[in-house]
Amino acid sequence: xxxxxxxxxxxxxxxxxxxxxxxxxxxxxxxxxxxxxxxxxxxxxxxxxxxxxxxxxxxxxxxxxxxxxxxxxxxxxxxxxxxxxxxxxxxxxxxxxxxxxxxxxxxxxxxxxxxxxxxxxxxxxx
Amino acid sequence: xxxxxxxxxxxxxxxxxxxxxxxxxxxxxxxxxxxxxxxxxxxxxxxxxxxxxxxxxxxxxxxxxxxxxxxxxxxxxxxxxxxxxxxxxxxxxxxxxxxxxxxxxxxxxxxxxxxxxxxxxxxxxxxxxxxxxxxxxxxxxxxxxxxxxxxxxxxxxxxxxxxxxxxxxxxxxxxxxxxxxxxxxxxxxxxxxxxxxxxxxxxxxxxxxxxxxxxxxxxxxxxxxxxxxxxxxxxxxxxxxxxxxxxxxxxxxxxxxxxxxxxxxxxxxxxxxxxxxxxxxxxxxxxxxxxxxxxxxxxxxxxxxxxxxxxxxxxxxxxxxxxxxxxxxxxxxxxxxxxxxxxxxxxxxxxxxxxxxxxxxxxxxxxxxxxxxxxxxxxxxxxxxxxxxxxxxxxxxxxxxxxxxxxxxxxxxxxxxxxxxxxxxxxxxxxxxxxxxxxxxxxxxxxxxxxxxxxxxxxxxxxxxxxxxxxxxxxxxxxxxxxxxxxxxxxxxxxxxxxxxxxxxxxxxxxxxxx
Numbered sequence: 001x002x003x004x005x006x007x008x009x010x011x012x013x014x015x016x017x018x019x020x021x022x023x024x025x026x027x028x029x030x031x032x033x034x035x036x037x038x039x040x041x042x043x044x045x046x047x048x049x050x051x052x053x054x055x056x057x058x059x060x061x062x063x064x065x066x067x068x069x070x071x072x073x074x075x076x077x078x079x080x081x082x083x084x085x086x087x088x089x090x091x092x093x094x095x096x097x098x099x100x101x102x103x104x105x106x107x108x109x110x111x112x113x114x115x116x117x118x119x120x121x122x123x124x125x126x
Numbered sequence: 127x128x129x130x131x132x133x134x135x136x137x138x139x140x141x142x143x144x145x146x147x148x149x150x151x152x153x154x155x156x157x158x159x160x161x162x163x164x165x166x167x168x169x170x171x172x173x174x175x176x177x178x179x180x181x182x183x184x185x186x187x188x189x190x191x192x193x194x195x196x197x198x199x200x201x202x203x204x205x206x207x208x209x210x211x212x213x214x215x216x217x218x219x220x221x222x223x224x225x226x227x228x229x230x231x232x233x234x235x236x237x238x239x240x241x242x243x244x245x246x247x248x249x250x251x252x253x254x255x256x257x258x259x260x261x262x263x264x265x266x267x268x269x270x271x272x273x274x275x276x277x278x279x280x281x282x283x284x285x286x287x288x289x290x291x292x293x294x295x296x297x298x299x300x301x302x303x304x305x306x307x308x309x310x311x312x313x314x315x316x317x318x319x320x321x322x323x324x325x326x327x328x329x330x331x332x333x334x335x336x337x338x339x340x341x342x343x344x345x346x347x348x349x350x351x352x353x354x355x356x357x358x359x360x361x362x363x364x365x366x367x368x369x370x371x372x373x374x375x376x377x378x379x380x381x382x383x384x385x386x387x388x389x390x391x392x393x394x395x396x397x398x399x400x401x402x403x404x405x406x407x408x409x410x411x412x413x414x415x416x417x418x419x420x421x422x423x424x425x426x427x428x429x430x431x432x433x434x435x436x437x438x439x440x441x442x443x444x445x446x447x448x449x450x451x452x453x454x455x456x457x458x459x460x461x462x463x464x465x466x467x468x469x470x471x472x473x474x475x476x477x478x479x480x481x482x483x484x485x486x487x488x489x490x491x492x493x494x495x496x497x498x499x500x501x502x503x504x505x506x507x508x509x510x511x512x513x514x515x516x517x518x519x520x521x522x523x524x525x526x527x528x529x530x531x532x533x534x535x536x537x538x539x540x541x542x543x544x545x546x547x548x549x550x551x552x553x554x555x556x557x558x559x560x561x562x563x564x565x566x567x568x569x570x571x572x573x574x575x576x577x578x579x580x581x582x583x584x585x586x587x588x589x590x591x592x593x594x595x596x597x598x599x600x601x602x603x604x605x606x607x608x609x610x611x612x613x614x615x616x617x618x619x620x621x622x623x624x625x626x627x628x629x630x631x632x633x634x635x636x637x638x639x640x641x
Contacts, residue, residue, distance in 0.1 A: 014402045022409055087397035089444065107501075109397035109437050112408035 003049040003081065003124050008032045009039035009065070010054045010085070015108065019052065022113030028120075036060025040068055048080050050120065053102075055086040062086070063094055070101040081123050085111065136213045137220055140206050147202065151194035159187040204237050211241050215248035281354065281372030283310060286365065289324065298372060299343035299352065310370070311343045312356065315450075316583050320358060324368065327360045334360045340379050340450070353379040393444045400440070404433045427480045434473045438508050439574075445505070446573045449580045456499035456584045458615055460608045463496060463528050463537055464489045470504045474511050478524065483515050487526040489537075495608040496535050497615055502581045503605075506589075509574040510539040510601045518543025518598065534587065534604040542598040551593050555579045578603075586611065 006023055010016040011034045023030045031048075033039045036057040043051055043065070055062035062084065069076045082102040087109055090098070099105050103123055111119070163183045166172050172179035207225040214224040225232070227241040272295075275282050281298035283291060291308040294300040299311040314320060318338070327334045338356040345351070354372040361367060411418075411426045418426065467489055478485035507526075514524045518541040525540045546554070555575050575589075582589045586606050593599035 012398060012402075015398070015405070018402060018405045018409065022405075087394055087401060089394050107397070108401040109404070109440070111401075112405050114408050114412070 003028070003120055005029045005046075005048045006031070006050045006052060006120075007039070007043055007046075007048040007080075008052045009034075009036070009043075009057065009062070010052065011035060011057050012054075018113060019116065022117065026117050034058075036062070036065055040065045043069060043077055043080070047077070050081045050083065050123070051077070052116075053082055053084050055084065055088045055090065055098075063098060066098055066101050083116075083119065083123075085116075135218055136209055136216060137218050140202070140209050143205075144198070144202055147198050148195060151198055152191055155187055155190040155194055158190060159183050162186055207232075207237065208240060208244070211244045215244060279374050281370070281374070283370040283372070284366045285368035285370065287363070287367045289321075289368070292366065297374065298370075299354070312354070313342050313344070314338065315341075316580055320356070320370075323358070324360065327362070331360060332362045336360075340375070352376045393440045393447075396440050397437070400433060400437050404430070404437065407433060424480070427476055431473075431477045431480045434477070435512065438505065438512065441505055442509065442573050442577050445502075445581070446577045449577060456502050456581065458497040458499055458585065458611075460495045460612075461498040461500055461503070462491075463493055463535055463605075464491055466498060466500055466503050467507055467526070469500070470508050470511075474508065477512065477515055481515055482520050483518060484521070484523045485511070485515075485526070486523065489526065489528040493528055493535055494530060496605045497608045497611050498585060498605060499581075503585070506578040506581050506603060507537070507539075509578045510603070513574060513601070514539050514541035514543070514599075517541060517545075522598075530607070531604065533607055533610040535607060536602055536604045538600055538602045540598065540600040545595045545597050545599055546593040547595045551591055554591060555589070 006028050008016060008019055008023070008030055010019065010032065013034075016032050016034065020030050020032050031042065031046075033042050036059040038059075039053070039057065040060060053062045053066060057065075066082065066084070070082075083104045083106060084098050084102045085106050085108050087107060095105070103126075104119055106116075106119065160183075163179065166179055166182070167174060210220070210222055210225050213220050225241055227238045227245070232238040232241065275295040276297075278295070279297060282293070282295045283298045283300060284293040286292045291300060291310065294308065300308050301311050302308045310320070312320065320338075323336055336358050338358075341354050341356050343352050343354070352374055353376045355375050357371040357373070359369045359371075361369075407426065407430045411423075411430070414426075467487065471487070474487075475485060511524065511526065518524060522542050524542075526537070527540070528535060528537045530536075579589050582603050582605070588604045589601065590604075591599055591601050
């Protein structure tokens with residue numbers, strides 16, 4: 001299943017715009033929300049192929065969103081792949097907990113939009 | 127009149143003996159005078175009320191007493207001198223100077239020899255144990271010292287020649303196990319341990335001293351954690367071969383701990399803008415590819431290289447702050463050197479080409495896999511290549527190669543740059559160490575190699591350097607082949623615990639936090 005639709009949950013305007021711009025140029029269909037509550041609601045309402053998830057978000061942390069969607073008995077977004085994108089230095093336990101439910105865990109400062117698109121292509125081939 | 131009580135100290139003996147003998151002489155004199163009076167009376171020469179009689183008896187008494195006192199004084203003098211010498215030798219406090227055997231009054235008499243014998247015996251004794259001029263006798267001194275040392279806030283530990291703990295005071299961080307074996311509880315940084323230093327001392331030092339700062343006795347989260355400056359003195363072959371003084375600096379350093387937290391926080395904040403700078407540089411260079419002129423492409427590359435380096439330095443700072451707080455841990459999994467390098471290849475090639483260095487990387491694809499933390503190890507390679515670029519000349523060649531050596535894969539980064547003299551090499555992996563010359567000519571923080579060493583050692587590997595001044599340097603990182611450590615890793619849930627033998631297991635439950 002090729003990735004086509006992407007939900008970007010990112011509160012930093014510059015970073016959000018940068019990802020959205022590049023992903024749209026690369027032909028993806030991108031929705032962008034800036035706070036955690038909206039992110040959770042949007043993710044549940046529409047089946048995206050991929051979710052880009054920040055950790056330090058207003059209203060609701062990325063960890064909580066991931067836990068609410070995938071941490072329960074039932075995976076609420078079974079068809080959505082997840083890339084955690086953060087600059088935050090998480091403690092080990094939370095990081096490992098997130099990695100369990102995510103397909104990739106990346107440091108934003110290390111990832112340019114071009115690299116991000118490469119990673120998405122990689123996920124496609126999995 | 128007998129001496130009924132033994133004096134407690136040598137110096138008490140002479141006065142009391144003197145008094146007793148003098149008393150005895152005087153009593154004898156009184157008796158003799160009275161006898162003389164009785165004799166003169168019985169002979170009828172004088173009557174009891176005759177002044178002349180009492181004047182004679184009195185004169186005899188005075189002369190007798192004077193003579194006796196003088197005789198006693200003279201007779202006791204040799205004893206006094208001998209005892210005075212003994213008092214000095216025994217270390218009792220005294221105001222009288224020790225008798226000098228070379229004094230003319232002893233000359234020729236046996237007393238000179240006697241005094242010399244006492245001093246000689248004492249000097250032999252001194253060579254074996256330390257009978258110095260201590261105030262009370264030794265047993266009391268030991269008690270006083272022990273009480274005093276227990277009352278200080280400094281820790282004192284004495285190690286014998288076999289490095290067992292001979293003495294430790296109350297506050298010293300020493301733990302005794304069930305078998306009664308005492309061990310020092312100190313968490314040294316990486317391989318810079320007390321044991322390693324003592325190994326070195328045993329081989330090449332007679333007397334040596336070393337200071338470690340900010341050494342903790344337990345992990346950051348544990349109760350009652352203390353931070354010490356550790357001063358160690360080594361004196362080969364003495365009964366107290368190693369003396370460790372621990373200055374409790376918890377109050378000062380715990381403030382710094384918060385500062386380190388601040389560093390981690392600040393570094394995290396810096397990453398936000400860097401994300402945008404790196405991202406848009408990447409985007410813009412693509413989008414403007416057709417519009418930009420050649421030299422403008424070069425300007426873009428320089429911007430990208432600078433942003434990438436900044437990002438690398440921030441990671442170094444973050445990792446160093448973690449490492450210094452014993453938070454640095456790595457999660458090892460099966461990786462190939464080629465894959466690890468691949469993640470930094472573009473960046474490194476760009477850095478090299480924008481600074482006119484010829485970077486040639488030759489990593490065979492058929493090398494065995496290694497146990498590595500991908501991100502951390504790529505930072506190590508990045509640091510080494512970055513240094514090679516920094517410390518080489520325009521147009522210089524930098525060769526990265528990899529090979530198998532026993533149970534390890536060796537990755538070497540070789541440059542043909544300015545190189546280093548031997549004294550620089552030995553300090554190279556210390557934090558903030560920068561050689562005098564490099565401080566003048568090349569910018570840098572001096573933590574790149576420090577943290578690289580820490581990361582490589584957390585992998586159970588080693589890092590070394592060969593350098594020749596003016597000819598260049600070769601840094602070699604040696605990492606365990608995955609197959610040789612796979613069992614240990616599985617047992618330890620992919621943490622490096624089983625691999626790190628010198629770390630006292632402190633890495634357990636702590637990790638290098640990656641964002």
